[in-house]
Amino acid sequence: GCGVPTYQLFMGTMKRTMRRTVERTVKRMLKRTVKSTLKRTVKGTLKRTLKRMVKGTLTLTVKSTLKRIVKRTLKSTLKRTVRSTLKRTMKSTLKRTVRSTLKRTVRSTLKRTVRSTLKRTVKSTLKRTV
Secondary structure, eight states: OOSOOHHHHHHHHHHHHHHHHHHHHHHHHHHHHHHHHHHHHHHHHHHHHHHHHOSSOOOHHHHHHHHHHHHHHHHHHHHHHHHHHHHHHTTSOOHHHHHHHHHHHHHHHHHHHHHHHHHHHHHHHHHHHO
């Protein structure tokens, strides 16, 4: 017979569907973890950095501005890290490994970016508003 044996065809489609399901699951999970991680890290980092940088109280406007800026920068960073993590972990299509790796990467990146962004934005926002 000519053409590709059915077994190989079947394996190809299986791989594709697996990848799709994993991608979907990962997207869903990411939304969840990103939301919770964002809330946690932004809150914590805000508290920490603001305490260090501003003795006394900060106005609510400054806080909200900061949150907005942080969220914006995080979105782009997240896209990048998710892409690279997916590339690395897609090879092991096990949902569990993908999940844990993603959670780890996302969390660490979030922490890093939130901290640096916050420091920058707090300084600049303070200059403008206070």
